[in-house]
Amino acid sequence: QSVLTQPPSASGTPGQRVTISCSGSSSNIGSNTVNWYQQLPGTAPKLLIYSNNQRPSGVPDRFSGSKSGTSASLAISGLQSEDEADYYCAAWDDSLNGPGVFGGGTKLTVL
Amino acid sequence: EVQLVESGGGLVQPGGSLKLSCAASGFTFSGSAMHWVRQASGKGLEWVGRIRSKANSYATAYAASVKGRFTISRDDSKNTAYLQMNSLKTEDTAVYYCTADYYDSSGYAECGYWGQGTLVTVSS
Numbered sequence: 711q712s713v714l715t716q717p718p719s720a721s722g723t724p725g726q727r728v729t730i731s732c733s734g735s736s737s738n739i740g741s742n743t744v745n746w747y748q749q750l751p752g753t754a755p756k757l758l759i760y761s762n763n764q765r766p767s768g769v770p771d772r773f774s775g776s777k778s779g780t781s782a783s784l785a786i787s788g789l790q791s792e793d794e795a796d797y798y799c800a801a802w803d804d805s806l807n808g809p810g811v812f813g814g815g816t817k818l819t820v821l
Numbered sequence: 822e823v824q825l826v827e828s829g830g831g832l833v834q835p836g837g838s839l840k841l842s843c844a845a846s847g848f849t850f851s852g853s854a855m856h857w858v859r860q861a862s863g864k865g866l867e868w869v870g871r872i873r874s875k876a877n878s879y880a881t882a883y884a885a886s887v888k889g890r891f892t893i894s895r896d897d898s899k900n901t902a903y904l905q906m907n908s909l910k911t912e913d914t915a916v917y918y919c920t921a922d923y924y925d926s927s928g929y930a931e932c933g934y935w936g937q938g939t940l941v942t943v944s945s
Contacts, residue, residue: 712865745930747866754937755858755866757923760930767925798866800932809882810856810868810932 713738714799714813721819727787730816732799734780738811742802744782746775749796749815758797759784786818794820823847823934825919830939833909841904841939843919848934851875853922855895855902856932859915859941869917871931872902887913909943916940 715733722728732744746759757766759775762782774785782801786793799813829841843855856871870883872893881893892905902919916938923933 745932754918754935756935757930757933760923760933761928764927764930766923766930766933796865800866800868802931810858810871810884812858812866812868815865 712814713803713811714801716797716799716813716816718814719817719819721821722786722789723821724789724791726789727785728789728818729786730784730797730799730818732782732784732813734782734801734811736780737805738780738801738803739777739782740780741804744775744777745800746773746782746784747798747800749798751795755798789820791820794818823921825921825934825936827917827919827936827939830917830941832942832944834945835909835911835943837909837943838905838907839909839941840906841917841919841941843902843904843936845900845902845919845921848921850900850921851897854931855893856920857893857902857904858918858920858932858935859913860918860938861912861915864915867915869904906941909941911943914941914943 743761747755748758749755762777763775802809803811824846826844854873857869873880890908895902918938920932921934923930
């Protein structure tokens with residue numbers, strides 16, 4: 711059971727806009743920023759969004775992030791077939807269990 | 822170009838030990854926190870622990886699942902981070918990734934850059 715809760719799957723057709731949610735608590739998302747990662751099949755995760763809504767250089771502006779209270783969201787607009795991947799949210803947690811927590815991941819399928 | 826190359830993975834028996842290395846290049850290693858994250862086959866990501874920079878007193882932190890068994894260290898002169906794993910359990914079987922900080926004009930992110938990972942299999 712992951713500390714951050716994501717839907718296990720999401721889907722969309724090319725060109726559509728999809729969103730993936732990430733729910734946490736006051737000790738993680740509520741008090742720290744959120745990162746999002748994309749993991750293509752057979753590869754290492756890649757930073758997609760950091761500090762809730764910042765895109766690293768090279769990440770298309772089709773990807774955007776937001777945060778409100780103890781939840782965060784990743785939005786992908788103009789969906790493309792190459793966006794089919796697993797997506798993970800992550801945040802630091804102020805509890806005693808250790809500072810790093812990930813969501814369980816969302817598998818995005820492009821229909 | 823930032824590069825992180827993990828090594829040292831392999832097959833080990835339950836109760837055994839293994840030490841992973843993460844060789845870094847392309848950025849100022851001494852100024853970066855280094856984290857380890859693992860992923861069991863077909864499963865999600867699990868944060869293992871981190872070591873901060875000298876400026877942050879080389880502070881370490883660990884996930885509850887590995888605390889007391891795993892130790893993270895670093896050698897800034899060799900641009901290398903390490904993960905010493907003792908008292909290994911079958912549930913420690915996973916691909917282990919090391920990560921480094923990402924910086925740009927908008928800010929920074931811990932776990933911004935990732936290596937390709939090294940597989941650790943704990944089995945008798």
